[in-house]
Every structure is written in C-alpha cells, then in structure tokens.
Amino acid sequence: MSPTPPQLDSKCPSGPISERWDKHRFELKLINPANRRKFHVLVVGTGLAGASAAASLADLGYRVSVFCIQDSPRRAHSIAAQGGINAAKNYPNDGDSVQRLFYDTVKGGDFRARESNVYRLAQISNQIIDQCVALGVPFAREYGGGLANRSFGGAQVSRTFYARGQTGQQLLLGAYSAMMRQVGSGRIALYARREMLDVVVIDGVARGIVCRNLVTGAYERSAGDAVLLCTGGYGNVFYLSTNAKACNVTAVWRAHKRGAYFANPCFTQIHPTCIPVSGSYQSKLTLMSESLRNDARVWVPKQKGEPRPPHNIPDEDRDYFLERRYPSFGNLVPRDVASRAAKERCDAGFGVGTTGLAVYMDFRDAIRRDGEGAIRQKYGNLFQMYAKITADDPYHVPMRIYPAVHYTMGGLWVDYNLESTVPGLFVLGEANFSDHGANRLGASALMQGLADGFFIVPYTIGGHLAGRKLPAVSPTDKAFEDSERSVRERIDRILSIGGKRTVDSFHRELGKIMWDHCGMARTGSGLAFAKQGIQALRSEFWENSRVPTSSAGLNQNLEHAGRVADFLEFAELMIDDASQRSESCGGHFREESQTDEGEAKRDDERFSYVAAWQHEGVGKESTLHREPLAFEYVRPSQRSYK
C-alpha cells in the first residue's frame, strides 16, 4: 500500500490510547476568553451535532450563526431516533467499561474505523449523559431514582440510556434548549428555512457559506472564521429510507466539490426492523426501534406459501432463523447481520405479506411471559405507531418487518480534530465518516453526534482559530460573489429545463437503482450496470425534468430538484466506492466475498483503509486516496455472533 498522502494525516496522537485525547487537548492551542467573541463560527444544521456544538461554542464565548433547513431547529431529524444512547457508565454493574464500549464499537464496525477516534468516543460517552441529565432530559428512571439502562442492538451489557421510545426527541430538545438559551442571550444568531448551497473557500480556508432563503428565494452570504457542517446523512439517495424527507447530501456534496474529500460513501446501514413498503405511492419508510428485538422473536414460516395466518402457525412450523443461525446472539445480532438474514429468507421464497418482502417480528412469548401491560409500558408508543400505519394490532398479530436504509456511516473525511481536507471546515455527526466504520451499532449515533458537538469540536476548533492566520473577509469579496453566481446559475438552469418528468420520478428511479445494486448486496457487475444507469438518468434529468416555475420564492419542488441533482452526482461516487472495495465488511456486502456460511468476508490484507475520494469534476473519475488503518488494541478477527 502506498504511504498515506499528506492531506490524509489523521493527526491521531501517539502514546497509550487511553491518554491520547488528554494529551491532544493539552497540545491544542487555547483562545483567550476575551478574544473568543472576535471569532465568528458558522454552524450548518441543528440536529444533535449542530445544536450541541452551537450551544457549547456560544457558552465558550464565540459568536455563532446557525442555519437550518427546517422551519424550526427543533425539527432536525435527530428528533426521530427512538431507541437510546450508549454510555460506559456501568451503572448496572454488569462489567461495562470504556474499554468494552471501545472494543464493541470497533468490532461492530467490522474493523474499518480509527481506533483513536472510537476510544475517545467511548471516553466521552459518560460526560454526555451527565450533560443531558443536567439539561433536563427526562431519561427513564428506576424506582430508586437512578437512571435506567437497557441492552440494545446486540450489546451483551446494558449500557443504553433512553427516554421511552423517543430518546432522540428528548436529547435533541435538550440540545436545542441549550442552543435557544444562547439565542436568547444574543450570542447565537438563528437562521431557519435556509439551505446551504456552497462553502466559500478563500486562500484555501473555509471562510463562509452561501444559502438560499427558502421563503423568499434570496441568496444570502455569510462570512466567518470556521464552518461546521452538521447536516446529517445521505440515506435518501435510496429515495425510500427512514430519513426525514428533507434529509439530503447537498451541503456535504457542495463542500466535496470545493475540496473536502468524501470517505467511504458506500458504507450505508440497512436497519433490519422497518415497516415494509405497501405501495408505489410510498414516500418514506418507518423504523421500528430495534429495542423491540429484546422482547421479540423473528421468524418466517418453514413452508413456502404458508396459507395460515401467523398466530395459527405452531412453533414447529416456524423458522426462527436468527436463533437458528446465531444461537449465542439470537435475535440481537447486529443490524447488518440481521438485515442480510431477513433478505436471505425472503430471496429464498419464505417471505410473508403480499409482496413476500417481510418477516414476522413476534411478541407472543414476551406477552405470555411478562403480560401485555409490561410490553405496553416498554413499547406502547411504537406499537401505536405500527398500528396506525398498518392497521394491525401487534399485541395479537406479529409485526411484519423488512430492512430499510437507515443511516450512512460514510461522510466527509475528517481528521482527529473533525476537520476536513479543507482547513477551517469541520464536519460533525452523521455528516462525517469518523467513528462507526462499516457498520454502526444501535444507540451509537446519538452518542457520536453529541460527542462531536458538546465535547470535541469546542476544543479542536481552537487549534484552527489560534493556529492559522485568518485575515478579515467580507461577504462582498469576490469569492462570495463567484460562489453566489455559481449557485444562482445552477438553480436558474433547473428552472429553465422545462421537460416532462417530475423531479420525484427521477428520485424514485435513482433510489431503485441504488437499492437494487448498491443496497444489501452488491456485485461488481451490478455496480457497473448501476453506474451507467445513473449517468443516463443524470443526463435525462438535465434535459427532461420539470419544476413549476410560477414561484421564484417559496418553491418546494425547486428545493427538491436541487437535492436530486446532487444525489445524481453523488450516487456515482457511492457506486465507485462500492466497486473498488471488493471485500465485504459490515453493511457493505459484496456477494463475491463471503464465507461458506454466507457471512461477510473481510480482506484486511487489501482493504484495511479508509477510502477518501477527491472530486475531479462531474462526469470525471474521482481520485481515490487511502488512509491506512492500524489496529494496535483490538485485533481484527472475523466477526462471529454464533
């Protein structure tokens, strides 16, 4: 393998892993409290990462401007996370530790994450819980008043903190309230209904952004000393996903086109327990928290075309396929493993429901054991949501579930400081690639978003602000003018196409290509086919899409068109990344690389690296850079959940 290119210096500290973050923090430059107000930080996105970063930077005394795409920062998609947030508190006294959370996360990510980053995440996890409790997050409690924990997503310790089935909502509202306190104090300026369309780079450093005001249609320039992208993941490249409708790749893609490398874009997570697709009008998919797997048994009938309704099928005619294949982890195997196992049964013809693309998730035994009341207490809101969508009563009929796109581990490449390859451009939360490797464990996304925002970037940004010369810039500078012009020209071009097909139809077609060829299973030939399909679809989009032009101001279809145009460029990079990685790892399953038992087979000799892509122009082949991964503390092994 060639040596690490200089621009991919991870800046991970050396020395014993447990001391690295301390050592690094000590070595980072500090900014005098009186000087902090001279620095202006632009934060894009107000999910857990953005809201917690904005609040913490304002607490430190920086001037902060915050931009979000929704009508209120409280609606960022972190709000929809259900299950919980991990921390190594070991309150249940079951043997958890920072070391164990670190180990589980590196292993769960199938050895494709940086050890230094993951260790720091595990260390910080405990502080996050403390901070959230202090902010008034109403976590579940034991009768003695202490915080309650549960086991989640394949962990063999109970380290997950939760607030009913609405943990993301409660954490986000906590971070949002901390941010809004600083909006009230005047340290944060809040701009809602703004979409970031470009990063302005001056003398090689990120110094501002250009947004479109989604109400008036005006282009707005903002200059600052650092830009934080906290804009979430790109799961909606598949059209159908559990992401909210506004989730998109645009902010990070535009930053990528300005020089930020994109890392591991093919690492996407397919969540095993979602409500199956019901019709062609389907606009999104709904997750059923995997906490349900703690009390559910997943099965399909042993007989193909089984005519009996599920509750009339006796146990001997049921195939509890997760328990059969993975006796030690059973229904709690990690997400990628559970998803593939469900796909395998459905592909083999054992799926249920009208489409045959579903398996049963059954609570019968738990209800018999603990009573319906106990199950209602734990999962009442999830059962209610399921019943609303499907009109089935999951207390009496097993849920039907199928895997769906849920999270993207890939994202903009960042170093240990969460800084991208564009100096001054930091990337936090799901938008970066940093900590989850090739598969994210349950209840780890909330942890990472808040770690980045509360406890990492507030320190590491000092290294940038104190360490670099940052001459004054103004929104009237030529770089801003050029940026605004390019943004405006792209939108004007979309408005002028005047074709016949709706933007949504392009998005759906792109999603189908990606799901069929870059979803739960991928092959070299399928990926090559998909690449051609994407290129053809992108050409057609720019010739034949149709956006209502009656409104130059508030125009939701125009917003969607801009995002789909970016997805059509980004999708090709995802395909390229999946093509070059001919091993299987985590959520990336190449059919060419599997064990005799059909499990993902890694190839550490050839692929123990982060793939970081450099943009060379739309329609041109991107350049692949490799950051080698070294494992000093967790020896890579074939993951086994048997």
Place this chain on the structure above:
Amino acid sequence: MSAPSHDAGSGRMRITLKIWRQEGPNRPGKVETHFLPDVSPHMSFLEMLDVLNERLIASGLDTVAFDHDCREGICGACSLVIDGRAHGPEALTTACQLHMRHYSDGDTIHVEPFRANAFPVLKDLMVDRSAFDRIISAGGFVSSPTGSAPDGNAILVPKPDADRAMDAAACIGCGACAAACPNASAMLFVAAKVAHLALLPQGQPERERRALAMVHAMDEEGFGSCTNHFECMAACPKGISVESIARMNRDFALSFLKEAPDLPTGSSVG
C-alpha cells in the same frame, strides 16, 4: 384479526379536496377544488397530497406548499387543519400519521393551514411558527453550560416524577394547540415545557423565572388568552394534558408575587 389488513383489498377511492391556496403572506387566499380519482386507503394523508402535487406539475400548475419532514409523527412539522380540526379527525394523530383508510369513496375533505395571528401564512398550507422558538429562547431551558454537569446519578429523580416530566416533554411543538384554541392561545405549548422542567430537580433553580419569562414572551408574540376551552388538549397529537396549565399558573402566580414584575396589560394568565 384474521388477515393483516394492510394487505387487504386495494379498493381505490375518489376523493375531492378543497384546499386553501395563498401565494404568500399578505396575499389574498382562496379555496381550490381538486379531484383525485384513485386514492389508496393505505396512503397517508400527506402521500395523497404528494399524488396531487405530481398531478399539478404534470398540468403545469404550482404545487401545494405544506410543511412536512419526518412523516412519523415526531418532528412536528405538519400543520394542516383537516375538515376544521387541527391534524384531522383521528385523536392522538398528526396529519402525517393519518391514513386514508379513515375516509370513504366519494368523500370531500377541506384542508387549511393552522390559523393563529402568531402563525402567519407563508404560502398555501405553510405557516410561520418561529414564535414558538422565541418563546423557548425566553426561558424554556435549564441554564447548564456544557461541561458543568455533575454525574448523571448524582441527581436522583423519583420515577413517577420522571414519568410525568416525560409526559409533558413529549410535546412536538407543532402548534395544533394554538390552532385549535378559539383564542389562538399557546398556553398548552408553554405549559408543557414549564411542567416538564418544573417536575425535575434540574429545573428548580429557574422555575419561577422560567414561567414568567415564557408567558411574557407568549403574550408578546400575539397569542391569545386561555379561557379554559381545552380544545388544545383535544387537538394535541401527543396527549399533553391541561393539568400542565394549572401547574404553570401556580408557578407564574408565585413568581409574580415574589418579583412583582411589570407585566404587560392583558396578560393571558388569569
């Protein structure tokens, strides 16, 4: 239940929509009629609007603007009044979780935006609810700067208190309470936040100041007074109880007595 019902018959429905159209703030609005010949009972209400918009684009017309995002009933973006009711006919259900199986072939459905002075219409069914953010920024928080927290279990919270705090914290900030209230009062929204934090030990130091500040902010935003109609509770998709309002009034009265602040006249707490 024998057969899972969302596989059951695909009986398509003919639906007539009477939809509020308004080009922008301060522009006149009107009701527009659209006919959809082929609505699946398994669609969500918003998916039906998606279908309508696809048809409008095909006809070269402007699409109906409406706020939506998670479509799981948690982000609080949807803001539709359906047949005169905020979020429509189903109790404890946001518009995005309302499914067309609750309607019948041949139905006519009226769709309007949330109406309240403090929620000006931006376009069609889309309103500006930033007033809620400003109310939160006035006091809907615990002042705990990052890094200053004690260990999580240093603050014990009796389970019943935590559960009640969670009941109030479940508010999604959609604004249905204000839209349903004959006075367009935001009392339930404000009270839910006040109650959530007042029930927890972490919320005690700022408890009275919080109630006072948030109520003042609510008044300044132009929300009306609470006169105990309780339409808010009926419309709330998360089942937030008006008990929160009683709790807030107590905190408000206490802080009022202690601090004797200058209240604007016509304050909504009575």
